[in-house]
Amino acid sequence: MKFVLKTLTATALLSCALAAHAQKGETVKIALIDPQTGLMGPLGNNQMRSWQFFAEKFSQSNPAGVKFELVAFDNKLSPAESLTALQAAIDQGIRYIAQGNGSSVAGALIDAVNRHNSRNPGKEVVFLNYAAVDPDFTNSKCSYWHFRFDADTSMKMEALTTFMKDQKDVQKVYLLNQNYSHGHQVAKFAKENLKRKRPDVQIVGEDLHPLAQVRDFAPYIAKIKASGADTVITGNWGSDLALLVKAANEGGYTGKFYTYYTGVTGTPTALGQGGAGRVFQIAYQHYNLDGPMKAWTTEFKQRFNDDMFTGSIPNAYAALGEAMAKAKSTDPVKVAAALSGIKYKGFNGEVELRKADHQLQQALFLTVWQKADAKYPYSPENTGMTLAPVKEFPAYVASTPTSCDMKRPR
Incomplete structure (x- = not known):
């Protein structure tokens, strides 16, 4: 009986140890839903390159040991096109989405993600909002599944x-x-x-x-x-x-x-x-900011002959890495719980995803x-x-x- 108990205890401890590192080496896909064509296309393409650039950077080093991969969808700055892109991303098994250009788009995505998550337990999606700044998104229209890394209007x-x-x-x-x-x-x-x-x-x-x-x-x-x-x-x-x-x-x-x-x-x-x-x-940043941003903007300019100005993107990756390490999982349900209220060091100092509304304080x-x-x-x-x-x-x-x-x- 003692042998059986010892075996069960050892097995349980081994299972916990494996679970603690279950996310290491996993690839986490993020669907970027933003304009890549039209008048806002140049901006959207710049930010797409930024998301790709920081996917590489944070895949090299993050506390969860995961790899990040970006999958971009052109929404033409249209809420309707964005909902189609969201469904395409979900159909591809992508559980994290990012968007920033246009609060009209963000509002449609928040509603759609809420509906999807309520109807599809076990297939939840997390929305990383890096630039849509309507204050309502963290007030009257706040959502548990929505996290904003920009400062609102x-x-x-x-x-x-x-x-x-x-x-x-x-x-x-x-x-x-x-x-x-x-x-x-x-x-x-x-x-x-x-x-x-x-x-x-x-x-x-x-x-x-x-x-x-x-x-x-x-x-x-x-x-x-x-x-x-x-x-x-x-x-x-x-x-x-x-x-x-x-x-x-x-x-x-x-x-x-x-x-x-x-x-x-x-x-x-x-x-x-x-x-x-x-x-x-x-x-929340500027071109002459010291610290890691200085090296990132210099390298980005050398590689793409373009300027990197969307610092909410590395802050989003940093938050994901910290939350996945804390949750010991890449499951959006566990990661969302870890993101809610998380404090961590961003490029612009100590930041906090306020638990009450998921608005980054910076x-x-x-x-x-x-x-x-x-x-x-x-x-x-x-x-x-x-x-x-x-x-x-x-x-x-x-x-x-x-x-x-x-x-x-x-």
Whole structure:
């Protein structure tokens, strides 16, 4: 009897040991569902290369010992196409999806993942949101299966207006944004925060324009100039920001721009030598950040002749590696439980995927467009210019409360 008990104990211990390392050597596939064609294609392709680049980097070293593989789907920035891509990924057995371009797409994917997971126990999917920043996704529409690695619109506006409140040259503000959830939220939080922090500031104009459809922003620049605005706040990204700043340069607008995405594909070239000292960006990283990001951006530029600016991607891979090691599994159910509330070291310092809503809490940086120099040498798109750091905001400054009432699986 003692021999049998010893044998069973040894077998159990061996099983636990094997389970603890069951994920080592496994290949974890991630489906990237983003645009690779159309006006936002250049941005989507840049980020696809970034996901592939960091799949290689984190496959070489992560605490779970897994290998990452990226499978890209072109959604043409369409929610309908994205749902088709999601189903194709699920049919291929892929259990982790990533998306970032367009909150309209992210909203459709969150709903679809929730439905799939409730109807298909044992085949659950985890959604890694690296750039869709509608605050509702971690508030009224929060989901247990959704994890956001970017800072949301309200967090960035909190930091941005904390800086703007001390800028006495900001007197008349024009709000120009894309006509979908993110653009609406930028305008909403800009008005609320300025009223609270700078009640003397006037909102002298507000416009919403179609997403990724406007090719000539000259009429908008004419309206901005006519309003007398000394400052423009915009959440535009991709071609919508690049073409906007191009029109501002050509139209002779000399006011300041406070943006979310100046460093993104196409915008540095559109700015060129213009806009020095007048264009600001609020983001969770910048081109001249020290630490691992410096080596990554240098290598990325050498390999692809392109700029790596989406730091939420390495933070997502780092979180997955940590969570899979903690869960001792690559099973999405176990990994989601480990991701919820996880704290780990990101490229931009200590970060936390807040358990209440799965929103990453992280430092934010305000930068300004200026000539590259010895201190800040990195030049995006070989413009001779750069985004130089002005102010760093610790995570607690930009953190915003959540109303999320998360439904967690048993």
